[in-house]
Amino acid sequence: MKLALASSSASVEEVRKQPAIQVSNLSIVFDTNRGQNIAVDRVSFDVAPGEFVCIVGPSGCGKSTVLNTIAGLEVPFEGDILVEGAPVYSPRPDVGMVFQQPHLFPWKSVRRNIAHGPRMLGKSRTEANAIADNLIAMVGLTRFADAYPNTLSGGMQQRVAIARALANQPRVLLMDEPFGALDAQTRAVMQDNLLALRDRIKATIVFVTHDIDEAIVLADRVLIMSAGPGRILREVAVKLPRPRSSSVMLEPAYLALKKDCLDVIRAEGLRAFNQSDAN
Amino acid sequence: MQEATSTRRAIAIRTGGRARRPDSVRLRRLNILVGALSLPLFVCLWELVSRSGAVNMVLFPPPTVVAAAVLEWIRSGQFFGDLLASLFRVTTGFIIGGALGILFGILTGQFPVISSLLSPLFHILRPIPPIAFVPIVILWFGLSEAGKLFLVVWGVFFTVWLSTHIGVQKVDRGLVRAALMLGTPRRQMLQEIVLLGALPYIVVGLRTAVSISFYTLVAAELAGAFAGIVYRIEIAQQNLQTGQVMGGLAALGLISFIADRLFAALAERLVWWR
Numbered sequence: 212m213k214l215a216l217a218s219s220s221a222s223v224e225e226v227r228k229q230p231a232i233q234v235s236n237l238s239i240v241f242d243t244n245r246g247q248n249i250a251v252d253r254v255s256f257d258v259a260p261g262e263f264v265c266i267v268g269p270s271g272c273g274k275s276t277v278l279n280t281i282a283g284l285e286v287p288f289e290g291d292i293l294v295e296g297a298p299v300y301s302p303r304p305d306v307g308m309v310f311q312q313p314h315l316f317p318w319k320s321v322r323r324n325i326a327h328g329p330r331m332l333g334k335s336r337t338e339a340n341a342i343a344d345n346l347i348a349m350v351g352l353t354r355f356a357d358a359y360p361n362t363l364s365g366g367m368q369q370r371v372a373i374a375r376a377l378a379n380q381p382r383v384l385l386m387d388e389p390f391g392a393l394d395a396q397t398r399a400v401m402q403d404n405l406l407a408l409r410d411r412i413k414a415t416i417v418f419v420t421h422d423i424d425e426a427i428v429l430a431d432r433v434l435i436m437s438a439g440p441g442r443i444l445r446e447v448a449v450k451l452p453r454p455r456s457s458s459v460m461l462e463p464a465y466l467a468l469k470k471d472c473l474d475v476i477r478a479e480g481l482r483a484f485n486q487s488d489a490n
Numbered sequence: 491m492q493e494a495t496s497t498r499r500a501i502a503i504r505t506g507g508r509a510r511r512p513d514s515v516r517l518r519r520l521n522i523l524v525g526a527l528s529l530p531l532f533v534c535l536w537e538l539v540s541r542s543g544a545v546n547m548v549l550f551p552p553p554t555v556v557a558a559a560v561l562e563w564i565r566s567g568q569f570f571g572d573l574l575a576s577l578f579r580v581t582t583g584f585i586i587g588g589a590l591g592i593l594f595g596i597l598t599g600q601f602p603v604i605s606s607l608l609s610p611l612f613h614i615l616r617p618i619p620p621i622a623f624v625p626i627v628i629l630w631f632g633l634s635e636a637g638k639l640f641l642v643v644w645g646v647f648f649t650v651w652l653s654t655h656i657g658v659q660k661v662d663r664g665l666v667r668a669a670l671m672l673g674t675p676r677r678q679m680l681q682e683i684v685l686l687g688a689l690p691y692i693v694v695g696l697r698t699a700v701s702i703s704f705y706t707l708v709a710a711e712l713a714g715a716f717a718g719i720v721y722r723i724e725i726a727q728q729n730l731q732t733g734q735v736m737g738g739l740a741a742l743g744l745i746s747f748i749a750d751r752l753f754a755a756l757a758e759r760l761v762w763w764r
Contacts, residue, residue, distance in 0.1 A: 284667055304673035314668040318686045318763045328672035331682075359763045372668075379673060 229296055230257040231383055231415035232281060237290035239276055239441075250276050252440035253290070260382075263409060263416045265426035266434045267472070269480075273441025274419045278387050281417065282308050295382055304332055307381030307414070311388040313368035315360040321347060321371050322356045328379040339378075346374035349408065366397040370404065377412060384414040390425065399457045402428055406455050423472050427465060428457050435472060437479045445475045551733045556740070559726075559733035568722065569741075575717040576707060577745070579635070583642025584703045588696055591647045595654020595692070600684065605655075616648040621709040628713055638710035645706035646699040653695025657688030690764070693757045700753050704746040719745070 239251040251273040258264050266274045279285040281292055283302045292299045294306055302308075315324050325346050326339035334342070347356050350370040360368055369389055376384060390398045402425060409416065420426050426433045433447040449468060451459055459465050533553045539545060540552035551559075563569045598605040598612075620641050631637030661684050669683050670676075711720035719742050726734035758764070 282671060284670070302670045302673075306671070308668075308671040310664060310668065312664055314662070314664040316665060316669075316683070316686075318689075327669070327674075327682075331673040331675070331678070361763065375668075375672065 229260075230293075231260040231262070231295060232258040232417065233291070233293040234277070234281070235291045237277065237280065237288060237292065239273065239280065239285065239288045249440040251280075251288075252442050254436075254441065254443055255290075256434060256443060256446070258415055258417060260415055261413060263418065263429060263431045264434060265418045265420060265430035265432075266436060267420055267423055267426045268436030268441070269438045270421060272436045272438035274436050275387050277441070278308075278385050278417060278419050281383075282306055282385050284308075304328070304379045305382045307376035307379060307384045309369070309372050309376045309384070309386045309389045311391050313360070313365075313372040315368055315371055315375070317360050320357050320359055321352060321363070324360070324371055325375045325378050328375060332379060342378055343374075346377055349411070350374045350404070364397075365393055366401055369393065369401065373405070373408070377414070381414055384412075384416045386416065386418040388420055389418075391420070391422075398425070403456050405429065406453075406457075410454055423469060423476070424460060427451075427468050427472065428455065428459055433472065435475050438483065444479055445472075447472055447475075548730065549732055551736065555733040556736045559731065560737035560741070563722070563734060563737060568717075571717050572719050572722050573741075573745075575715070575721075576711070576719045579638050579642055579710060579718070580703045580707050580749070583639050583706070584646050584699060586639070587643040587646025587703070588650050588699060590643070591650025591695070591699075592654050592692060594647075595651045595695075596658055596680070596685070596688075598651075599655040599658025599688070600680065609655075612648065612651060616652065620645040620706045624709055624713045633714040633716075637713070638707075638715065641710040641713075642703050642706045645702045649699045649702055650692070650695045653691045653698070654688060657691025657695075658684055660691065661687035690761050693760050697750070697753050697757055700749050701746060704742070704749070708742075 234257070235255045237251055237254045238249065241248045241250055254273075254277060256264075266277065268274045276285055280288050281294065281299060283299045283306070294303070299306070316327065319327065322340060322343045325343035326336070329339035329342050330336065344353075344356065347353055350373060352367060352370060352374075355363060355367065360371065363371065373386075373389070390401045393401060406429065418426070418429055423433075427449055430449050433449060434443050435445045435447065436442065437444045447468060451462070451464060451468075537552045537554065540547055540550050540555075547555075560569075594608065594612075598608055623641060623644060627637040627640055631640060665683050665687060666679060669679060674682055707718075708720050711718040712724060715721040719738055723735050723738035723742075726732075726738065
C-alpha cells in the first residue's frame with residue numbers, strides 16, 4: 212500500500228531490500244520405475260543481495276537439484292522461485308553457474324572461452340576480449356590466455372570456468388561443488404581465491420558443497436540439508452569477520468560453529484540410520 | 491652418516507642410469523636401421539625367389555620386371571590418364587558421400603523424429619557391401635561415370651553418417667548446459683557447440699571413409715570402365731601381363747597410402763585443439 216505511493220527513492224530502497232533469490236515451497240519429484248521419488252520437499256529460503264550462502268548436505272539430498280532449478284535448468288518443479296523478483300523458467304544471463312566439472316569449450320582458448328558469454332549477448336569481439344582479459348588477470352591466468360583447456364590443470368580450468376561465469380556480470384552466481392573434484396591443497400587455494408574474488412564482485416552467491424569446512428569458511432550463512440527427501444534442517448549464520456581466508460579454521464569461533472553444524476548433521480544421520488534399520 | 495648413505499644411493503642411481511642409457515640409444519638406432527632395410531630386403535627376397543626357378547616367372551615376375559612394366563605404363567602416357575580417372579572418382583565420390591553423410595548425421599543425431607524415420611532404413615542398408623550393388627548399378631547407369639560415383643558415394647556415405655550421428659549424440663551435455671547458462675540461444679547451439687563437439691568423431695569417420703572409397707573404387711572399375719588404375723590391372727590380367735598387374739597393385743597401394751597420410755595430417759589441423 213505504502214509502496215504504491217512512495218517516492219522513487221523509496222522504491223529504489225525497496226528494490227534493494229528485496230531478496231536476490233526467493234525460494235518458496237520448492238518441491239521436485241522425479242518419476243522412477245519404482246514410483247515417484249521426492250528429491251526435494253517443500254524447501255523455502257531467501258538470499259539477500261550480495262549474500263554468500265552455502266548449502267551443505269550428504270550426496271543425494273537434492274542440493275544440486277535445487278541449484279539447477281534456480282539456474283532454470285531443471286524444468287518440472289512445484290513452488291515458486293524468484294530471482295531478482297522475476298520467476299525463473301529457463302537460463303538467464305544475469306544468473307551465472309559454475310559446475311563441478313569445468314565444462315570448458317575444448318576448442319576455444321582461455322580468452323575465447325571467457326569471451327563466449329559477452330559475444331552471445333551481442334558484444335563485439337574487441338569488447339568481449341577486453342572483458343575476458345580483465346577477468347583472466349583477476350583469476351591470475353594472464354600467462355595462459357591463449358592456452359587451450361586440455362593444457363591446464365584442474366584448478367586452473369575451474370578458475371577459467373569461474374571467470375567465464377563472471378563475464379556476463381551476473382547478479383547471482385550459482386556454484387555446484389566447484390572444488391569437489393580438486394585435491395585438498397588446490398581446494399584450499401581456490402577457496403582463498405574465491406574469498407578474495409568475492410570482495411571484488413558484487414554478485415549474490417549460492418554455493419553447494421558436501422564439505423562442512425568449506426561451507427563455513429566461505430559463507431555468510433549455511434543451510435544444512437537432509438537427504439531423502441531433501442529438506443532444510445537448520446540455518447546457521449556465520450558471523451566470522453571478513454576479509455576471510457581458509458586460516459579462519461583455526462579460530463575458536465569457527466570451531467564452535469562447526470560443532471553446531473556437526474551436531475545437527477550427526478543427529479540427522481542417526482535418525483536416517485535408525486529409520487533404514489527399522490525398514 | 492645419513493648424508494653418506496644418500497650420496498651413495500645417488501651415485502648408485504646415476505651409474506645405473508649411465509649403464510642403461512647407451513643400451514637404449516643403441517637399440518633405437520638398430521630399430522631405425524632395421525626399419526630402413528625392411529622394404530629393400532623384401533624386394534631383394536622377392537627378386538631371388540622369382541628368379542630361383544622354384545616359381546613360374548610369368549605368374550610371379552620379379553620386381554625388376556614389374557618396374558619395367560610400370561615405366562612402360564608411364565612412358566605410354568596411359569598412367570596419368572588412369573591415375574586421373576581413378577583419383578577423380580575417389581575424390582568426387584568421397585566429397586559427395588562425406589558431405590551427405592555429415593548432413594544426415596547431424597539431422598538424425600540432433601532431431602529424434604528424423605532419426606526415427608531414417609535410422610532403421612540406414613541400418614538395414616549400411617551392412618550391404620557396396621560391391622553387391624555392382625549388378626544393379628550396371629543396370630541403372632550402364633558403364634557411365636555416374637554409376638561409378640554412385641558406388642563410391644554409397645560406400646562413403648554410411649560410414650560418415652554413422653560416425654557423425656554418434657558424434658552429435660555424444661556431445662557433452664555439460665557443455666550444452668554451460669553454453670545455455672552463458673546466454674547461448676538454442677538455435678545457435680548447433681554451430682557453437684554440437685558441430686565442434688562432434689568434429690573429432692566426424693574426422694575419424696571421414697578417415698575410415700578414405701580407405702572405403704578405394705575399396706569401392708575397385709568394385710566400380712571392375713564393373714566396366716574405359717580408364718583407371720584398376721581397369722588397367724584387369725586389362726593386364728586378361729593379357730597375362732603379370733608385371734603390369736603387380737605394378738597396378740603397387741600403384742593403388744601407394745596412392746591410398748598417400749591419401750591416408752594426407753588425411754591424417756589434415757585431421758590434425760581440423761581438430762585443432764587436440
